[in-house]
Amino acid sequence: MVDGSLARFLILPSDEDYPDENLSVGIRQAPSVLIQALQLVANGGGAVKVNLTGKTADQNTAVNPMTVPMSDAARARFADLSDALTEELRAAAGTAFTAILARTGENALKLALIVAVGRDPVRPEIDITAADWAIGFVRHYARRTMEAVERHVADTETEAHLKRLREIVRSAGPKGIAKSEITRASQWLKSRDRDEILLTLIESGDITTGMRDSSTKQAMVYRMARWGG
Numbered sequence: 001m002v003d004g005s006l007a008r009f010l011i012l013p014s015d016e017d018y019p020d021e022n023l024s025v026g027i028r029q030a031p032s033v034l035i036q037a038l039q040l041v042a043n044g045g046g047a048v049k050v051n052l053t054g055k056t057a058d059q060n061t062a063v064n065p066m067t068v069p070m071s072d073a074a075r076a077r078f079a080d081l082s083d084a085l086t087e088e089l090r091a092a093a094g095t096a097f098t099a100i101l102a103r104t105g106e107n108a109l110k111l112a113l114i115v116a117v118g119r120d121p122v123r124p125e126i127d128i129t130a131a132d133w134a135i136g137f138v139r140h141y142a143r144r145t146m147e148a149v150e151r152h153v154a155d156t157e158t159e160a161h162l163k164r165l166r167e168i169v170r171s172a173g174p175k176g177i178a179k180s181e182i183t184r185a186s187q188w189l190k191s192r193d194r195d196e197i198l199l200t201l202i203e204s205g206d207i208t209t210g211m212r213d214s215s216t217k218q219a220m221v222y223r224m225a226r227w228g229g
């Protein structure tokens with residue numbers, strides 16, 4: 001976050017970190033139509049000699065980019081995005097989210113450009129469908145990134161401990177987790193520090209307590225106050 005690199009990436013988390021291995025794939029071959037389309041993009045749509053075509057890969061390489069027009073509807077949509085992001089930036093002032101929000105419009109424009117060129121390398125245009133898709137895509141994953149930052153990134157050791165303990169409670173799901181289970185999962189904490197963090201999380205409204213039936217008796221458990229997975 002410090003060097004601003006995170007805001008320049010689109011982070012796409014997988015729904016399954018360890019999917020089943022596909023043993024029936026065999027040797028993969030890219031479709032010829034895909035190869036031809038990529039070659040057409042690399043050749044500037046076949047119309048002009050652009051963007052490093054026939055040039056050497058050194059500091060003297062000349063770049064002659066193609067200008068891709070944007071429809072009026074798409075331009076209006078990006079203007080609306082700019083207004084919305086300005087309001088969100090003002091609301092997020094002083095937080096780690098500003099870097100991500102500040103790059104959202106730029107990332108969406110770049111993605112819309114890629115979509116436009118991919119659709120028609122010869123006469124590309126950023127139309128409203130490309131704009132809507134790119135904005136929706138970038139906004140969705142920017143929100144996911146900010147949620148991950150909120151849950152896992154900390155500025156101090158105390159904040160890091162608080163977030164780790166909150167994730168232990170979150171990972172238990174709606175059924176909640178008993179104090180003894182929290183203790184086993186957070187043995188890096190001293191007992192007093194653990195109790196203080198749990199109290200802080202309760203007072204802040206992040207977690208709540210309740211009773212859970214067991215085979216012998218009821219037990220007090222901790223669970224997220226607002227369960228969202």
